[in-house]
Structure formats: structure tokens, C-alpha cells
Amino acid sequence: MRTTTLIAYASLIGAVSAIVVPEARSSSTIDDTALLNYALTFENLENALYSGALSSFSQDDFVNDGLPTWSRGRFEQISAHEQTIVGLLSSTVGSSAMQACDYSFPYTSPSSFTELAELISGVTVAAYLGAAQYITNKDFLTTAASVLSTKARHAAWIAAPVNKHNAWSGAFDTPLSLNAAYTLAAQYITGCPSSNPSLPVSTYPSxxxxxxxxxxxxxxxxxxxxxxxxxxxxxxxxxxxxxxxxxxxxxxxxxxxxxxxxxxxxxxxxxxxxxxxxxxxxxxxxxxxxxxxxx
The missing domain is CATH 2.60.40 (Immunoglobulin-like)
Known part of the structure; x- marks a missing residue:
């Protein structure tokens, strides 16, 4: 049994002081370009999460922390998926694509990284589900669905064989609104390029x-x-x-x-x-x- 917010989770591993929720530069326009940049916000976040952890922890670090011997290799594959998704979304949006921000992730060990990865991957799935209703371009919708199904596989794998938790909560996944999902993700963003486009989102108090x-x-x-x-x-x-x-x-x-x-x-x-x-x-x-x- 666990209960947490992402900020509360950070406090469990001693890094809450580094977490800053940036003020969203809200835009009222929810069009397909804005939605792709919204998706890029989560993809850039996950890309940084996985690549940063893999550069910080070796195979021996994973094994010595009690994780399965095959887990790091799978995370390498997930990290490669994230790079591919970021590349696809960025090329689709073009010159106005959302660039990666500065992030602060409060993991201190491979096992605390996998716990955090479970949370963030689940939030990303919820973000895609909640945003799907706004997509008008059918090609974009198909691509988003393809990405979503892969990300749900990531989340289930991290939860079950790696962290020994539940791979699902019931018959249906939970969609989150744009603001709700962004509020959770933004807690790990410490700053973004001033050239980044605005998003049709804002954050809630924690x-x-x-x-x-x-x-x-x-x-x-x-x-x-x-x-x-x-x-x-x-x-x-x-x-x-x-x-x-x-x-x-x-x-x-x-x-x-x-x-x-x-x-x-x-x-x-x-x-x-x-x-x-x-x-x-x-x-x-x-x-x-x-x-x-x-x-």
C-alpha cells in the first residue's frame, strides 16, 4: 500500500528542495500543434529521466540494488524508444517544436529510479488518454494511439516484473485532463527555454x-x-x-x-x-x- 504525490515521493528520497513547479505560460488554443507539443513535454521529460538514470547507474549498480539482471537492458530499450518518439514528434511539429527543459529527478539509486519511472510512465499514459479527445487529424490520432499502447507496455513492465507492483488497476486506464497531467509532470521541470511555445495548460497547488x-x-x-x-x-x-x-x-x-x-x-x-x-x-x-x- 502506497500513497504519494510526486512532491511527497521526492521527500521520501531527500530531494524535495530541488523540485520547482514552473508557472505555465498558458495558451487558450488547443489545436493539433499544441497537443503535439504537449505530448513532447512528457516525452522530453521521460527521455531525460531514462537517459540520466542509465548514465548514472551501471549494470552492477542495478544488480547490487536487488533489481533483476535483465532490467537495465530493458530500460536501455525504453530509453531508445523515448529518443525515437521525441524525434518523430519534433520532426512533425518542425521549427516550433517544444525543446527539452531542465529537470530535477529525485532518485538516488536504481531502485528509487524504477519507482519514479513507474509513477511518471503511468502519468504519461493518463496524459495521452486525456488529450486524445482534442486531436482532429486522424493520422496524428493513429500515431498517438500507437505511442500510447507502447507506453502502457512500458508502464506495466516497470510496475510488475521490476517493482513487483500491479500492472493494472482495473479494466480501464485513467485519463487525466491537460492541467492535471501537466501539474504532475511540471514538478520535475526546473526551467525551460524562453523560445518554447506556450501550452494550453496551467498548474494546480499541490x-x-x-x-x-x-x-x-x-x-x-x-x-x-x-x-x-x-x-x-x-x-x-x-x-x-x-x-x-x-x-x-x-x-x-x-x-x-x-x-x-x-x-x-x-x-x-x-x-x-x-x-x-x-x-x-x-x-x-x-x-x-x-x-x-x-x-
């Missing part, structure tokens, strides 16, 4: 849900002095959303929670979108065993 367990109360806090009391936490899981009111600084985790869900704070008990969300996004993971029983 949300933390501590020590979550299905059916149990967990403490809720939000950054920027955002009040949590009396508001609602919306839990996104698959294609379903569950709203639970915050009372006494705590929220009861939905009793049926299994695997990964994403949570935001909202002032509505029935709507969780950019007009109602006041903080987010917390990543809640409740593990279950091979028989589908929560651990």
Missing part, C-alpha cells in the same frame, strides 16, 4: 493525501493556504470518479480502491474540472496481490 488505506481516513493538506475542510476529494479511477467530503482534515479513501487512482480537491460534490478544482494532483496507490486482494 495536494497531499498521507497514509491512505482503502476504506480508512487519511490526512489531506493543500499548498498555497488552500482550505481543504468542507471541500471534496475527487478520486479518478478508470472511467469513474468518486467524491468524498473532507471532514476534520481527513478524507475516507473509497473502500473499493485498488491500484492507482488520482485525486484532486474540488469545491463541488459532483464536478471535478478546471472550474472547480482547487488543488491536486495526489497519486494514491493501494497494492493488491495476484488474487485481486488488497495488501
Amino acid at each position: 495536494l497531499t493525501i498521507a497514509n491512505a488505506s482503502a476504506g480508512q481516513a487519511a490526512a489531506v493538506t493543500a499548498a498555497n493556504n488552500v482550505t481543504t475542510e468542507g471541500q471534496y476529494v475527487a478520486f479518478f479511477s478508470g472511467l469513474s470518479t468518486t467524491f468524498v467530503q473532507v471532514q476534520g482534515g481527513q478524507v475516507v479513501i473509497p473502500s473499493g480502491s485498488m491500484g492507482i487512482s488520482y485525486a484532486v480537491l474540488t469545491n463541488s460534490n459532483s464536478t471535478a474540472d478546471d472550474s472547480t478544482i482547487t488543488a491536486g494532483v495526489a497519486v494514491v496507490q493501494i497494492d493488491f496481490n495476484s488474487n485481486g486482494i488488497r495488501e
Whole structure:
């Protein structure tokens, strides 16, 4: 059973002070070019994550940290995939393509890298799912679907054989809105080239849900002095959303929670979108065993 936000995860391995959420230069235009650059934001992030870890840790480092002997080789293949995807998206967009930013990843060992890779790869899958509705060019949609299916394979492999977690949370993956997914990714971006195009996104104040367990109360806090009391936490899981009111600084985790869900704070008990969300996004993971029983 694990619960975290990407910032909270960083604090577990001692690097939270290096994490900065940049202010998004928001654009209201959601067209195919903007969506490709949105995808490039995640691809550049993952490209930097994998290439940086592989340059930092040797095969012996992976094995000595208790990871499977074959794991580093597979990560080399994933890293090569990321380079290929970045190249394809960049060439498609052309001169206005989103360039790589500066990043700060809080891993300190191969195993902490694989935990972080599991989180970020899952967020990227959720980002592609959420953005699919806006794509108008059918060729772009087919390409995005091809990339998405490969990235879901990456995420499942990292979660299951490498980290010994669950490869899925249920029958459906969870889509995240542009702002929600970007809020999670942006926590690892410390700065970007001034020439980069603006994106149709903005970030939320961070949300933390501590020590979550299905059916149990967990403490809720939000950054920027955002009040949590009396508001609602919306839990996104698959294609379903569950709203639970915050009372006494705590929220009861939905009793049926299994695997990964994403949570935001909202002032509505029935709507969780950019007009109602006041903080987010917390990543809640409740593990279950091979028989589908929560651990």
C-alpha cells in the first residue's frame, strides 16, 4: 500500500528542495500543434529521466540494488524508444517544436529510479488518454494511439516484473485532463527555454493525501493556504470518479480502491474540472496481490 504525490515521493528520497513547479505560460488554443507539443513535454521529460538514470547507474549498480539482471537492458530499450518518439514528434511539429527543459529527478539509486519511472510512465499514459479527445487529424490520432499502447507496455513492465507492483488497476486506464497531467509532470521541470511555445495548460497547488488505506481516513493538506475542510476529494479511477467530503482534515479513501487512482480537491460534490478544482494532483496507490486482494 502506497500513497504519494510526486512532491511527497521526492521527500521520501531527500530531494524535495530541488523540485520547482514552473508557472505555465498558458495558451487558450488547443489545436493539433499544441497537443503535439504537449505530448513532447512528457516525452522530453521521460527521455531525460531514462537517459540520466542509465548514465548514472551501471549494470552492477542495478544488480547490487536487488533489481533483476535483465532490467537495465530493458530500460536501455525504453530509453531508445523515448529518443525515437521525441524525434518523430519534433520532426512533425518542425521549427516550433517544444525543446527539452531542465529537470530535477529525485532518485538516488536504481531502485528509487524504477519507482519514479513507474509513477511518471503511468502519468504519461493518463496524459495521452486525456488529450486524445482534442486531436482532429486522424493520422496524428493513429500515431498517438500507437505511442500510447507502447507506453502502457512500458508502464506495466516497470510496475510488475521490476517493482513487483500491479500492472493494472482495473479494466480501464485513467485519463487525466491537460492541467492535471501537466501539474504532475511540471514538478520535475526546473526551467525551460524562453523560445518554447506556450501550452494550453496551467498548474494546480499541490495536494497531499498521507497514509491512505482503502476504506480508512487519511490526512489531506493543500499548498498555497488552500482550505481543504468542507471541500471534496475527487478520486479518478478508470472511467469513474468518486467524491468524498473532507471532514476534520481527513478524507475516507473509497473502500473499493485498488491500484492507482488520482485525486484532486474540488469545491463541488459532483464536478471535478478546471472550474472547480482547487488543488491536486495526489497519486494514491493501494497494492493488491495476484488474487485481486488488497495488501
